[in-house]
Amino acid sequence: MSKPHLNIRLLNDNKIAMGPGKAELLDAIMQFGSISAAAKSMHMSYRRAWELVDVMNNAFQEPLVISSPGGAHGGGAVVTDFGLHILKTYRDLISKAHSASSQELVVLTQSLKVTE
Amino acid sequence: MSKPHLNIRLLNDNKIAMGPGKAELLDAIMQFGSISAAAKSMHMSYRRAWELVDVMNNAFQEPLVISSPGGAHGGGAVVTDFGLHILKTYRDLISKAHSASSQELVVLTQSLKVTE
Numbered sequence: 439m440s441k442p443h444l445n446i447r448l449l450n451d452n453k454i455a456m457g458p459g460k461a462e463l464l465d466a467i468m469q470f471g472s473i474s475a476a477a478k479s480m481h482m483s484y485r486r487a488w489e490l491v492d493v494m495n496n497a498f499q500e501p502l503v504i505s506s507p508g509g510a511h512g513g514g515a516v517v518t519d520f521g522l523h524i525l526k527t528y529r530d531l532i533s534k535a536h537s538a539s540s541q542e543l544v545v546l547t548q549s550l551k552v553t554e
Numbered sequence: 555m556s557k558p559h560l561n562i563r564l565l566n567d568n569k570i571a572m573g574p575g576k577a578e579l580l581d582a583i584m585q586f587g588s589i590s591a592a593a594k595s596m597h598m599s600y601r602r603a604w605e606l607v608d609v610m611n612n613a614f615q616e617p618l619v620i621s622s623p624g625g626a627h628g629g630g631a632v633v634t635d636f637g638l639h640i641l642k643t644y645r646d647l648i649s650k651a652h653s654a655s656s657q658e659l660v661v662l663t664q665s666l667k668v669t670e
Contacts, residue, residue: 442566446651448662450558451669456662498665524665531658535562538654542647546564546572549614549640553567 442547444539446532455497456528460490464502464517464525467491473505473515491515498524558663560655562648571613572644576606580618580633580641583607589621589631607631614640 447457454460466476477487495501502521506513517525536543563573570576582592593603611617618637622629633641652659 440565440568442564442571444647444651445563445565445570447561448558448659449556449561450663450666452556454561455558455666497667499667500665520665524662527658527661527665531560531655531662534654534658535560535651538650539647542643542650543564545643546640546647547566549616549636549643550566550571551613551615 442550444536444543446535448528450497453493453497455494456524460494461525461528463487463490464494464521467503467515468517471514471516473503476515494521558666560652560659562651564644566613569609569613571610572640576610577641577644579603579606580610580637583619583631584633587630587632589619592631610637 445458448455462480463476463482466479467473470476470479473487473491474484477484480487491503491505495503498520500520501518502524503515503517505515508514561574564571578596579592579598582595583589586592586595589603589607590600593600596603607619607621611619614636616636617634618640619631619633621631624630
C-alpha cells in the first residue's frame with residue numbers, strides 16, 4: 439500500500455512518454471550506470487526496464503538513454519543531456535502542478551477512507 | 555491514437571480513486587441515469603463500469619454513486635452530492651495543475667516525436 443498521492447504522466451499516442459516510474463528509472467540509470475543494475479535496484483526485471491527505456495527513446499525526438507552493447511544484459515548505459523533536460527522539465531511540471539493544486543489535493547485525500 | 559496530454563490521477567493504496575476515466579463515467583451516469591447506459595455511451599462493458607464505480611465508492615468515505623436494483627443490468631443510478639463535490643474538486647485540481655505547468659507541458663510535447 440501507499441499513501442494517497444497524485445500520479446501525473448505525459449501520454450502520447452496512448453503510451454506513457456514520461457511518468458513517475460520512468461523518471462525513477464532514469465535516476466537509477468544515472469546512479470548505477472547500466473540498465474540491468476538500475477532495474478535490479480528497483481526490483482524490476484531487466485526486460486521491463488529495457489521496455490520502459492525503449493518507450494521513452496521512441497516517444498521523444500532524441501534518445502534519453504544510450505546503452506552500449508556487452509554481456510548478456512548489455513553493457514553500460516548513460517542518460518543523455520536531452521534525457522536530463524526532459525527529466526528536469528517533467529519534475530518542474532510535477533512540482534508546479536502540485537503546488538498549484540495542493541488545496542484540492544488536501545480536500546480529496548481527506549475525503550478518502552483511511553486505510554490501515 | 556490521441557494527442558499528447560497530461561494524465562492526472564489520484565492514487566490511494568495503489569488503486570485509482572479518481573482519474574479521467576472515472577470522472578467521465580460520473581458525467582455519463584448523470585447524463586444517462588444508469589450505469590449500463592453510461593457504460594454503453596462510453597463503449598465500455600457494464601462489468602467494467604460497475605468495477606470503476608465500486609472502486610470509487612470503496613475509496614472514499616461516502617458513496618459517489620448510488621444505484622437501485624432492477625433488471626439484469628441494475629436499475630437507475632445517481633451521482634450523490636458527495637460525488638458531485640469530489641468530481642468538482644478533482645476537475646478544479648486538474649485545471650489548476652494544467653495552468654501552473656503549461657510552460658513545461660509545451661516544452662515536453664514539443665520534444666515528442668510527431669505521430670501521424
